[in-house]
Amino acid sequence: MNKLEQKLARVDLNLLISLSVLLNERSVSKAADVMFVTQPAMSKALQRLRDIFDDPLFHRTSTGIFPTAKGMELEQKLPSILNQVNGLLKQNEFTPATCNETFSISVPSVICHLVLLPFILKLNKIAPDICIVDFPSEADPFTSLEKGKYDFAIHIAKPKNSHFSHTSLGFVKPNVFARKSHPLANKKAPSTIDDLCRYKFIDYQIGPTESKSFENPADRIYRLLNFKPQISCKSSQLSMLTALLESNDYLFIAPSFMLNTPEFADKFSSIYEFDLAQEHMYELLLLEAPQIKYSPAEQWLKNELVKSINID
Secondary structure (H helix, E strand, C coil): CCHHHHHHCCCCHHHHHHHHHHHHHCCHHHHHHHHCCCHHHHHHHHHHHHHHHCCCCEEEECCEEEECHHHHHHHHHHHHHHHHHHHHHCCCCCCHHHCCCEEEEECCHHHHHHHHHHHHHHHHHHCCCCEEEEECCCCCHHHHHHHCCCCEEEECCCCCCCCCEEEEEEEECEEEEEECCCCCCCCCCCCCHHHHCCCCEEEECCCCCHHHCCCCHHHHHHHHHCCCCCEEEEECCHHHHHHHHHHCCCEEEEEHHHHHCHHHHCCEEEEEECCCCHHHCEEEEEEECHHHCCCHHHHHHHHHHHHHCCCC
């Protein structure tokens, strides 16, 4: 404990409140009434204040008490000090419409566009001054969450202990997509694996860092079903893949909730849904940093994010 802390340790916050009331009321008895204490108790508090400040603080007059020069100095400074203390104790009220904070979210790049685009568009209407920063997924998100690198992480790794809170967002179901004019999109009978094999595929390319923690849903399909289509292009840019898909008869394996994005649903159709057991599908989790548990802003943002994500 340093010298300042040692000095302040002698001061009871209640004494400063008593001093403020004494300065306002200019009377020990009236101050006692305001504080709901006895007059002797208020007199005792005044004596303790005199000892702390090494000053009489007040002179007695025919109408009550009047502050000394030191007392008048404290009268000028005390309201600001008490307001600052009150600011430390009072939890700031959170209003989305006026919030201008920045929040960071780690999201697998393969679903970043699908998750964050509708969420940010929603925030633009209800909390226009909020800024969202996204980070790529990491193999171990928990260290970065704990260090405050980002506030949230969408991941498939469940927390190792109760130190981290998490919310299930649902299971990722892989579908095969094609442009609406594709021959399989207009086929009367349901498509089969043999039908799919007659067409070339495009694929999403996950970066080397992300591949340690998140397997591309298409790669999982290839591995589980021993399915080996001909791949014409692999790209980490979703806009590149959708442009190719729109202009050619390529096929594309991606999460089923791609259709929840209007701009995607307007151009493409799901032509095949893989029948996978739940244990072979990814469960997406929203992980949150431990330090945001008691933050009204972050908890509000979490609830809005969960509501905006529609995986099923």
